[in-house]
Amino acid sequence: MATKLQQFTLVFGFVSAVWTVFLLNLQPAALKPSPAVSQIIPALPFVALVAFCAYSLMAIGYRLATFNDCNEASQELQQEVKLARADLSAKGFKF
Amino acid sequence: MATNAAADKYSVLLPTYNERENLPLIVWLLVRAFEAHKFNYEIIIIDDNSPDQTIEVAKQLQSLYGEHHIVLRPRPGKLGLGTAYIHGIKHATGNFIIIMDADMSHHPKFIPQFIAKQREKDYDIVSGTRYMGDGGAFGWDVSRKLISRTANYLAQTLLRPNASDLTGSFRLYKKEVLARLMEECVSKGYVFQMEMIVRARLLGFTLAEVPISFVDRVYGESKLGGMEVVTYAEGLMYLFANT
Ligand SMILES: Nc1nc2c(ncn2[C@@H]2O[C@H](COP(=O)(O)OP(=O)(O)OP(=O)(O)O)[C@@H](O)[C@H]2O)c(=O)[nH]1
Numbered sequence A: 001m002a003t004k005l006q007q008f009t010l011v012f013g014f015v016s017a018v019w020t021v022f023l024l025n026l027q028p029a030a031l032k033p034s035p036a037v038s039q040i041i042p043a044l045p046f047v048a049l050v051a052f053c054a055y056s057l058m059a060i061g062y063r064l065a066t067f068n069d070c071n072e073a074s075q076e077l078q079q080e081v082k083l084a085r086a087d088l089s090a091k092g093f094k095f
Numbered sequence B: 001m002a003t004n005a006a007a008d009k010y011s012v013l014l015p016t017y018n019e020r021e022n023l024p025l026i027v028w029l030l031v032r033a034f035e036a037h038k039f040n041y042e043i044i045i046i047d048d049n050s051p052d053q054t055i056e057v058a059k060q061l062q063s064l065y066g067e068h069h070i071v072l073r074p075r076p077g078k079l080g081l082g083t084a085y086i087h088g089i090k091h092a093t094g095n096f097i098i099i100m101d102a103d104m105s106h107h108p109k110f111i112p113q114f115i116a117k118q119r120e121k122d123y124d125i126v127s128g129t130r131y132m133g134d135g136g137a138f139g140w141d142v143s144r145k146l147i148s149r150t151a152n153y154l155a156q157t158l159l160r161p162n163a164s165d166l167t168g169s170f171r172l173y174k175k176e177v178l179a180r181l182m183e184e185c186v187s188k189g190y191v192f193q194m195e196m197i198v199r200a201r202l203l204g205f206t207l208a209e210v211p212i213s214f215v216d217r218v219y220g221e222s223k224l225g226g227m228e229v230v231t232y233a234e235g236l237m238y239l240f241a242n243t
């Protein structure tokens, strides 16, 4: 099976090739974009990059903000540590 | 393969290095969790000749809980976590292996949940996750969370492993699955845990996740230095290019 790098290279290469065709206006006449669309084609890689970065920042930021701090788990554990110490000592364990 | 639940045995691999404070507590919690559900179990303690004499504590626990429940497989020196697991599997008599840290970051109360999840669809691996449902971590400051979140996002984006927590080390494996994966995996540390999941997916093993609350170690020293970040990035690139 192709590695992740190969998969990425394949998809990236294909998309880049399609973009280059449109950039150089080599596409079949039937696929000719309207003038408005033609104008933004050169900027598309930049737009994609910015969109990806913005999405990444938002995804990381959101998960950072909603991260579960598990305060109850820590308190529960502290209680259990007391129980464990008491029980172990009662059984003759030397800490 | 449908397993007969009553015949299942769970071998916990507990590598220790300077855990004399934590070991009795984690073992007590493990015994309580297993006894409450009447599971067959053994706890294999792999101590690498810890300077704090963890082994002395382990011996006391063995005489307290019995040699069939507490198995000591010490090694003469600090040989690292990866080889500790290999060493442990060799001596495990269970058909399932649970790997976890002995520093109380991983609470044994989740083990019955792992087992129930495993039995649902006879999964090959059940992995604890800090990044889903009620999962999370206690004792992390903002920068620790940011590093963890970013590292996880990068791994998810680059490797698309279909598992939410790649670097966790609280997992249940079928013994033969773990043995097979240990043969395949070459990385160390966090990257090793990540490689186990990625290779498991490639080999077609099935995996389920259970949310866990991770409580950062109370006793002993914690380390997450700049070096670890570099090692992680390198490991991620390695897996991106090779899997
Ligand atoms: N046998 C053995 N156990 C080890 C070794 N290094 C770490 N351990 C144990 O492996 C488990 C995980 O190690 P930790 O030091 O907690 O690693 P960590 O969770 O990545 O880092 P912390 O933030 O320090 O908790 C603990 O139970 C350690 O005692 C080793 O070289 N040999």
Ligand SMILES: [Mg+2]
Binding pocket: B101, B103, B105, B217
């Ligand atoms: Mg730890």
